[in-house]
Amino acid sequence: MSPSTIWLIVMVVLVLGELATVGLTFIWFAVGALGGAITAWMGGAIWVQVIVFLALSGLALALVRPLAARYLDTKNVATNADRVIGKTAIVIQDIDNIEGKGQVNISGQIWSARSQQAVVIPAGTEVKVLRIEGVKVFVETL
Incomplete structure (x- = not known):
């Protein structure tokens, strides 16, 4: 199995994990896995793939999460009590x-x-x- 296929499988598992939790938990790592897959497809060494995975995951988490949290903010709704x-x-x-x-x-x-x-x-x-x-x-x- 090629490294790009492994990265795509990891990405699909992470997306499914996100769909199961809907808590903006796994999606950032799915973005990193996509970057790792693209790097593998372009012939990058495994250490480069891992660095791309970590860098993209970190960037997505740091840059996109605050925006997503703001727009998807589930404000506390008062209960009847x-x-x-x-x-x-x-x-x-x-x-x-x-x-x-x-x-x-x-x-x-x-x-x-x-x-x-x-x-x-x-x-x-x-x-x-x-x-x-x-x-x-x-x-x-x-």
Whole structure:
């Protein structure tokens, strides 16, 4: 088997690895393998092929990855839970941290609630959601 064929096989395996992970992990090395294949096809010695492979892989990683990451950036999308932070809620069950009880209605969703200031908040009070810990929201009166 010729060296250029080996490089092409390596490139195909790396591309398949990239397709399986979709994490911009293997594609840079596939570019290097293509360079190694071209170098082998042109009759370059094995050490030249390896140097071309390493150089092209490094260049692709250093130069193209930041651009690709910027355009393919998967920004963190807030989960439904994260979206309640900062919202106004209505207390539907008195919030009492000492007794460990309290519930609020946030946009039609019922959440267990605790007071941020450790004060009792009566039912019917409007509150603001400050943070989430586990399945509980921590709130303060408006």
